[in-house]
Amino acid sequence: MWRTVQRALIIALAGTVLGLAANAVSPRRIPYLMLPQAPPKAQDTVTLSEARDLWSGGATFFLDARAPADYAAGHIAGAVSLPVEEFDDHYPQVAAMLTPNAIIVAYCDGQECDLSRQLMDKLRERGYHNIRLLVNGWTVWHTAGLPTHTGDQP
């Protein structure tokens, strides 16, 4: 019994050491501590009425950062799906539609949803700087009765 516990601890320790070492040598290492999340800056967000005006203007790309199934269940009309958790798979298709100066509004769902911010970070790394967030986007949009679509097409 005691021997099993000892060995279990050794396994856990070995995994921990391996994990720390592998991350330390990986060119794609992540920092040891995750920084606390600050609320999105005001200049990084759009209000619902701003979003509506941009949507009516027609020149703005709306990007849905949620999982494909959530997108299919309902999304802002015309919004393109770019699930941030599968970013590398979907990005090439979306990139073909975007220019570096494209005006982009990214959204997910929920007051604390972080997906659209993660999407914003990834797109900024790739040179898109005209991107802002609609916080709690899906909920505020559809509860305001603004146009939505279902299915996997925009």
Add this chain to the structure above:
Amino acid sequence: VKTVNLILRWIVGGMFVFAAVVKIWNVNINPAHEGANVTVTIRASAVPDLKTFADQVANYRVPPREVTNLVAMTLPWIELVAGLLLIGGIWKRASAVVISVLVVVFLIAIGQAVARGLNISCGCFGTVEGRKVGVVALAQDLVLLGITAWLAWRLED
């Protein structure tokens, strides 16, 4: 019973090795349907790439948020070591104990997410599955716990 235990060991061990690999190397498996043809593209990072998994862990919103990255760095490697040992038949019982403890941790994480109504990806197998956190994932993990607890009880080192 010995044969059953052997098969269970391979299944559970294989599952944990698979879960670890897809997390550490950020594997994506995408089936694309074109008419009757299904092409499956598999994409992975050549080096450990834990950013995506760390974000999935953070989505569970279990404080303290600062240690999220440490969890993301170490958890898949513990899964990997324990899974390999379980398959290889070395320190079988200790590996089954480690895996059982991990499953309990997963149950608590998923349970609190369900209780708080979080709409998040399970992340159990990185991004290769679209499974959401919910009662289904909870039930599946309970079944898994049954199997791993059985192994931890019956196997000998």
